Amino acid sequence: MPSPEMLKLAEERAARYRAAIELKEPDRVPFTGMGGDVVAAYAGISSYEYCFDPEKSLQAIIKYLKDFPSDRPIGGMSGIGNAITQLAFLDYPDLTGLFAMVDGPTNDILGVDYIRFPGREVDEYSSPQFIGAEYMKADEYDELIADPVKFLFEKIVPRTTRNLRDLGSPAALATMARFGMHKARSGAFMQKQAAELLKLGYKSEPASFFLAPLDFISDNLRDTVNLVKDLRRYPDKVKAAAEALLEPMLKLALLGKNIGADMAFIPLHLNEYLSPKLYNEFYWPTLKEGILRMLQEGMKSQVFFEGWHDAHMESVLELPAGWGVGYFEKTDVRKAKKILKGHTCIMGGIDVGMVIASTPAKLDEYIKELLGEMMPGGGFILSPNIGNLPRETPIENIAAVYEAVEKYGKY
Amino acid sequence: MREQLLKSFVDMDEQEAVRIARELVDTDGGAVAVLDTCKEAMEEVGRLFEAGEYFLSELIAAGDMFNQIMEFTLPKLQGDEVTSIGTMVLGTVQGDVHNIGKDIFKVMAEASGINVIDIGIDVPHEKFVEAIKEHKPELVGMCCLITLGVDSMKRTIEVIREAGLRDDIKIIIGGGRVSQAVMEHVGADAWADDAARGVRLSKELLGKE
Numbered sequence: 001m002p003s004p005e006m007l008k009l010a011e012e013r014a015a016r017y018r019a020a021i022e023l024k025e026p027d028r029v030p031f032t033g034m035g036g037d038v039v040a041a042y043a044g045i046s047s048y049e050y051c052f053d054p055e056k057s058l059q060a061i062i063k064y065l066k067d068f069p070s071d072r073p074i075g076g077m078s079g080i081g082n083a084i085t086q087l088a089f090l091d092y093p094d095l096t097g098l099f100a101m102v103d104g105p106t107n108d109i110l111g112v113d114y115i116r117f118p119g120r121e122v123d124e125y126s127s128p129q130f131i132g133a134e135y136m137k138a139d140e141y142d143e144l145i146a147d148p149v150k151f152l153f154e155k156i157v158p159r160t161t162r163n164l165r166d167l168g169s170p171a172a173l174a175t176m177a178r179f180g181m182h183k184a185r186s187g188a189f190m191q192k193q194a195a196e197l198l199k200l201g202y203k204s205e206p207a208s209f210f211l212a213p214l215d216f217i218s219d220n221l222r223d224t225v226n227l228v229k230d231l232r233r234y235p236d237k238v239k240a241a242a243e244a245l246l247e248p249m250l251k252l253a254l255l256g257k258n259i260g261a262d263m264a265f266i267p268l269h270l271n272e273y274l275s276p277k278l279y280n281e282f283y284w285p286t287l288k289e290g291i292l293r294m295l296q297e298g299m300k301s302q303v304f305f306e307g308w309h310d311a312h313m314e315s316v317l318e319l320p321a322g323w324g325v326g327y328f329e330k331t332d333v334r335k336a337k338k339i340l341k342g343h344t345c346i347m348g349g350i351d352v353g354m355v356i357a358s359t360p361a362k363l364d365e366y367i368k369e370l371l372g373e374m375m376p377g378g379g380f381i382l383s384p385n386i387g388n389l390p391r392e393t394p395i396e397n398i399a400a401v402y403e404a405v406e407k408y409g410k411y
Numbered sequence: 412m413r414e415q416l417l418k419s420f421v422d423m424d425e426q427e428a429v430r431i432a433r434e435l436v437d438t439d440g441g442a443v444a445v446l447d448t449c450k451e452a453m454e455e456v457g458r459l460f461e462a463g464e465y466f467l468s469e470l471i472a473a474g475d476m477f478n479q480i481m482e483f484t485l486p487k488l489q490g491d492e493v494t495s496i497g498t499m500v501l502g503t504v505q506g507d508v509h510n511i512g513k514d515i516f517k518v519m520a521e522a523s524g525i526n527v528i529d530i531g532i533d534v535p536h537e538k539f540v541e542a543i544k545e546h547k548p549e550l551v552g553m554c555c556l557i558t559l560g561v562d563s564m565k566r567t568i569e570v571i572r573e574a575g576l577r578d579d580i581k582i583i584i585g586g587g588r589v590s591q592a593v594m595e596h597v598g599a600d601a602w603a604d605d606a607a608r609g610v611r612l613s614k615e616l617l618g619k620e
């Protein structure tokens with residue numbers, strides 16, 4: 001059982017986070033912490049062990065979080081999202097959630113071609129990987145548009161998933177049965193993990209997931225470069241496909257309400273690629289609609305504006321104030337604050353390249369300056385611009401960042 | 412016709428650009444004209460990109476047009492009509508499979524007259540060494556988009572040094588994870604996280620500009 005102090009700590013941490021999202025000044029700047037491959041390295045285990053041995057991975061997380069506490073920590077990477085299969089099983093809400101994350105053992109069972117695991121398809125010390133490919137041909141847009149869920153189930157799941165190639169075969173049925181057995185085991189372990197983390201003062205915070213429909217097509221079906229070319233070659237079809245995917249994607253995200261999620265994570269990929277003209281015509285309308293519809297249903301969004309988002313900043317202002325969190329990667333959070341202050345909670349700020357390559361003294365100075373500019377007025381969550389510190393990250397640099405946050409993070 | 416080609420290329424009118432190039436290439440001295448015009452167009456596209464008027468969507472389209480046109484133009488050129496200002500071995504480092512940025516940079520570097528030997532993605536350290544021994548380039552370009560790749564670049568450069576090849580080459584790094592700090596950390600000579608700047612710096616490293 002967690003002690004009353006730890007329960008109180010968990011509440012404080014959650015409240016800090018909430019205050020920032022509500023654009024207020026909390027007692028301290030909320031800090032996500034910095035996780036990634038370094039969590040496994042810090043415990044002396046390989047990424048393979050981290051992905052395939054839940055007990056070892058839990059011990060690694062506990063060790064890391066004891067030494068590096070934060071408000072809502074990101075652990076190491078132990079799985080890869082699998083939106084294709086989730087959407088394919090959209091009409092079976094008790095199952096869709098199970099497909100959300102493919103962990104190591106799950107991938108042994110399903111055999112997803114676009115996922116690679118350490119100690120399996122890549123070496124023991126790499127992180128798990130998503131490898132896109134062209135799984136849908138340009139002449140299949142019509143089929144996708146006509147019935148996305150059916151198309152994904154009948155065409156794309158067999159193409160992408162080795163052990164479900166022949167959907168009606170005994171092999172496929174056996175795969176599904178094994179999948180169910182594994183999920184029952186891992187579900188029980190997740191509960192144990194949540195209980196252990198609560199003992200350290202961390203509440204588990206269920207989150208939902210939404211993809212901009214065009215990103216789903218680009219990452220999972222057509223491949224990025226093809227999609228960018230499709231925009232010029234088959235503009236109407238691409239637009240219709242994005243529209244057709246909006247409802248299924250929304251339905252998927254809103255299923256998260258059943259597990260108590262009140263925030264949807266939305267990582268953006270094509271934003272950096274598109275000129276404002278293409279962005280506003282093809283990408284933003286279905287993304288915006290998704291964010292607004294979720295908001296109506298009580299679910300805010302945390303949008304990860306990957307790459308450079310500078311050219312599209314003004315469009316964020318089309319959302320109502322307090323819509324959620326804008327998490328920035330390359331776009332300078334200071335610049336984001338100038339444009340979005342009082343409207344959007346800003347997240348990010350710590351350049352991971354610096355944490356890898358700089359020195360403790362420089363990092364102290366860097367965090368001090370950053371917080372000095374970003375904290376006033378509230379509505380800011382401090383986090384690394386990328387959620388994965390590599391194994392070789394110098395521990396003294398990590399410690400320097402946490403110490404600096406402790407020193408300079410009080411309101 | 413050259414002006415029309417230049418204009419339709421820079422304006423991203425793919426069909427028109429390819430059509431004019433096809434026509435021009437069969438005229439007297441046409442192949443050289445097409446090559447030069449397309450290089451000029453790519454340079455202009457790069458400038459517009461650096462100025463924030465063009466985006467990756469345009470760089471991809473331009474690269475695609477350039478490749479399409481070169482496919483029927485290069486075979487019509489005499490050997491001495493294709494001059495190169497230097498050779499670069501280019502690859503995405505071990506552990507990283509992102510290729511789009513590297514491919515964009517490659518076309519733009521080629522269009523600027525650099526002979527690029529593309530050794531692919533997820534390239535093991537030793538493969539860089541082998542390629543340097545085989546092609547004797549003046550430049551080595553490394554692309555890295557994931558944090559894991561930073562250490563990979565560092566080790567690759569160490570392995571190149573151990574092989575006694577470091578002093579023969581200049582190393583430029585590119586991709587989303589590079590910065591001045593990362594450049595110093597891994598021991599490269601230059602860095603660029605946009606292709607136009609990368610081409611400019613590569614030319615400087617070659618002493619051309």
Ligand code: B12
Pocket residue numbers: 080128129130131132219224268269270272306307308329385386387388467470506507508509510511512513514515516551552553554555556557558559583584585586587588602603604605606607609610
């Ligand atoms: C598209 C994309 C993908 C596609 C890749 C498609 C492909 N074939 O390349 C897919 C979906 C497959 C993918 C997979 C993954 N991705 Co990815 N991806 C992206 C994304 C959205 C864009 C990358 C990109 O293409 N940018 C555009 C190009 C043109 O930019 P660029 O490479 O910097 O190139 C420019 C310049 O740098 C320069 N340049 C490029 N190369 C060179 C070389 C030289 C020598 C020079 C001088 C210049 C130069 O020219 C280019 C034009 O200006 C980024 C986020 C982002 N927006 O940056 C994430 C991102 C790079 N991916 C990320 C991750 C984590 C992954 C995965 C590991 C995910 C996973 N967990 O499985 C896997 C990769 C597995 C692996 N081992 O590599 C992270 C990296 C985080 C980290 N750890 O550091 C990012 C930053 C997303 C994020 N914010 O979390 N990804």
